[in-house]
Amino acid sequence: MDFYGFYTGKIFDAYEYLGAHAQKDGTTFRTFAPSASRVSLIGEFNDWQETPMEKVHDGNFWEVHMEKALPGMMYKYRIYGGDGRCIDHCDPYGYGMELRPNTASIIRSRDSFRFRDQAWMKKRSDCTDKPLNIYEIHFGSFRKPSGEPDDWYTYEQMADILIPWLKKTGYNYLEIMPLAEYPSDESWGYQGTGFFAPTSRYGTADQLKYFVNACHQNGIGVILDFVPVHFAVDDYALAHYDGTALYEYPHSAVGQSEWGSCNFMHSRGEVRSFLQSAAFYWLSEFHIDGLRMDAISRAIYWQGQPERGVNQNAVGFLKYMNQGLKKFFPDAILSAEDSTSFPDITKPADQGGLGFDYKWDMGWMNDTLDYFRTDPASRVRDYHRLTFSMAYYGQERYLLPLSHDEVVHGKATILQKMYGDYDGKFPQARAFYMYMYAHPGKKLNFMGNEIGQLREWDEKREQDWDLLTYPIHDGFYHFMRDLNHFYLSYASLWELDYDAEGFRWLDCHEEEKCVYAFERRSQRERLVAVFNFSDKAWVDFDLKVPGARELKPAFSSDLEPYGGSRRKQETPLAEEDHVFRIELEAYSAQYFLVK
Secondary structure, eight states: OOHHHHHHTOOSOGGGTSEEEEETTEEEEEEEOTTOSEEEEEEGGGTTOOEEOEEETTTTEEEEEETTOOTTOEEEEEEEOTTSOEEEEOOTTOSOBOOTTOOOEEOOOSSSOOOOOHHHHHHOOOOTTSOOEEEEEOGGGSOOSSSOTTOOOOHHHHHHHHHHHHHHHTOSEEEEOOOEEOSOGGGTTSSOSEEEEEOTTSOOHHHHHHHHHHHHHTTOEEEEEEOOSEEOOOTTTTTTTTSSOSSBOSSHHHHBOTTSOEEBOTTSHHHHHHHHHHHHHHHHHSOOOEEEETTTHHHHBGGGOGGGOBOHHHHHHHHHHHHHHHHHOTTSEEEEOOOSOOSOTTSOGGGTSOOOSEEEOHHHHHHHHHHHHSOHHHHHHTGGGTTHHHHHGGGSOEEEEEOGGGGSTTSOOHHHHSSSSHHHHHHHHHHHHHHHHHSSSEEEEETTGGGTOOSOOOTTSOOOGGGGGSHHHHHHHHHHHHHHHHHHHOGGGTTTTTSGGGEEEEEEEETTTTEEEEEEEOSSOEEEEEEEOSSSOEEEEEEEOTTOSOEEEEEETTBGGGTOSBSSOOOOEEOGGGEEEEEEOTTEEEEEEEO
C-alpha cells in the first residue's frame, strides 16, 4: 500500500492491504489503530483467545498471520485504548460479517467467484444519451418467503424472482438500498458498520456477485446506494475504533448527524482513503454499475445547513473521489441525492464541479407531487409549479426520483398522493407518470409504485402483490409496464435529455384549462406530449406544432385496458398553419409522433 497516499487521502485500494487476506498457508490480518496501546486477534481459529498483533510500518498499523484461520471463520480485533480499557471490534475492512445482533467479521475469499458478464461490461455506459429507467428496491421487502419480518430470500434466490419482473415491467437498471452491513433493520442500511461487507441478511459476497452477474446477463444494470457521510454509533464498529475519534469528529456539534449517527471526518486523509476504497471496492469486486450517494447535502454544508457554511474538506473529498472513480470506471454511474442549490454538482471535477453524472431533482419531485395533491381549482392557481423545473433544467444533469423516501413516514404512497377519491386517483396517476416520463431527465421509481400500492412501505413486509387481483390495479400495472417499454423504445424521450434541442414548449399558458403541451426530440424523432390535469374534458383543443404534417397516436393514459374510457387513441385533425384539434379527456395524457 502507498502509506503516504493513505495518510493524505489519495488511494483507492486500502482494502488490498488492510483487513483479512486469505492465503494458501492461512490468513494475514491487518488493522489501522494508531492510538491503541495494544491489539489482539480473537476468533474461531484460536478459541477466541487473544493472539497479540504486532506493530508494523510506522507503528500505527497492526498485523498478525494465523495459519489455522480459513475462509468462513469468524474473528474480531480486541483493541485496548490508551486508558487500558478494551472493546472487541469487527474489522472496518472486513469482507463479511455475522447476522445481527452478532458482530463478528468473517474471513472471505475474494477470488472464488468468476463473472461471466464480459459482454455487458464491454458495452455499458453512464447512459447520458441512453434510456435510464431505474427500479429502486429494498432487497428484503420486495418479496418474502413467508410473512415473518426476518425471513428473506438470498441474493441467489432473488435473481430468479426479481430479474423476470424487471424485464417484464420495463426497467433496465436496478438501484438497491444500502447492502453494506448494518445492525438495525429500521435504518434500511443507512447507518453502516461494515463498509466492505455485503449484509449477511441475504447471503455471502459470492452470492451477491452471482446476483449481479445474472442481472448483467439479462441486460440489467445494478446501482448500489452508498453512504459516504455518516455511520452507526455501535461501539463494536467504527465509533471510537482505537479508543479515540478515529473516523468521526471528536466534537458532537459536528460529529453527530440529525439521525443520531456519527459523521465521517472528511478532513482526515485516512478517512478519505477508507471511503474511496469502499466505493472502488463495490465497483471493482462486484461489478456494480454505479453508486447513488446518500445525503450529499450533509457533506456540502456543515450538518446540511447552508447558513453554517460550506464544508470545504468534504467538498474536496467528493471531488477527488468522483474524479478518481470516473478515471477507473468511466462508464459507471455516479448520482447525488442532493436537495440544495449548490452549483455544478454534475460538472466534471477537473472543471471545478463535484463530478457526479446525475443529481436527483428533489425540487421537481416536491413541486410535482404537491401539484397533484391539490384540487383542480387550486391547479389553476398553481399552474406554473409544473413549468418551473424547465426554467432551471439546463443547470445540471437531473434524474427524476420517486424514491422510498416519498412513500414512508406518513407521506402516503404515490397513488394516495393524487387528489380525490379512490377511483379518481388512478387516471391522475396515469397522467402524472406520462408527464414524468416525457419530462427531460432519467427516471427512478420505487418498488410497489407500479402496482398502485396503497400502503406505505414497511421494511418488515413484502409489497402487496395481491393488489394485482383487482382489475383497477391490474390495469394500472399494465399501463406502467407499457409506459416503461415505450420509454425504452423511443429515443426522443432520452437521447437529448441534456441538450437544449431535446425539449420545446408548445403551450404552457393554458392556466384556466390546466393543459400543458411540449415536444421532445432525438436526432431522428419528434414526439409531442399533451396533458390535461383538470377535471374537465376539452373536446376541441387546438395545438400548433410547427413543421408537423401529421400527429400519429403513440400512447394514451385513457385507454380501456388501463382503466380509461377510450378503445383507441384518435388521430388529431390537421388544420391550417400546422394546428391540430385534439380531444382531451379529464385527467389524461397523450403522446403523438410527429410526421
